[in-house]
Amino acid sequence: DLDECAASPCKDHQYCLNTDGSFSCKACDASCIGCTGEGSDKCKTCASGYMKEEEKCTDIDECSLPEKVCVKENQDCVNTSGSYKCVCSEGFEEKDGTCVQT
Numbered sequence: 001d002l003d004e005c006a007a008s009p010c011k012d013h014q015y016c017l018n019t020d021g022s023f024s025c026k027a028c029d030a031s032c033i034g035c036t037g038e039g040s041d042k043c044k045t046c047a048s049g050y051m052k053e054e055e056k057c058t059d060i061d062e063c064s065l066p067e068k069v070c071v072k073e074n075q076d077c078v079n080t081s082g083s084y085k086c087v088c089s090e091g092f093e094e095k096d097g098t099c100v101q102t
Contacts, residue, residue: 015042030082031057049082074099 005016010025015035017024028035031050032043039056046057062069062084063077070077070086078085088099 029057031059047082072099074101
């Protein structure tokens with residue numbers, strides 16, 4: 001078997017998997033910018049919204065940071081994978097960019 005992966009045939013956001021007589025390109029984990037294999041522990045660099053923790057790229061919970069990220073009145077922060085979103089608190093709805101009571 002020839003190791004086709006030695007020639008790095010895959011794109012930047014993929015890793016090479018050598019198979020018998022061939023190879024395949026697999027997508028890197030969403031937490032990675034470039035990788036050497038499967039999973040968040042094989043990242044070359046962590047993607048935006050992730051940080052290296054115990055050799056893995058883990059999600060940063062922007063909602064628990066000391067500096068508030070959702071600053072509008074009656075607005076709550078919801079952590080998402082690699083990011084966050086600001087939503088109106090319960091009993092409020094967004095109207096023209098502000099959260100008004102429903």
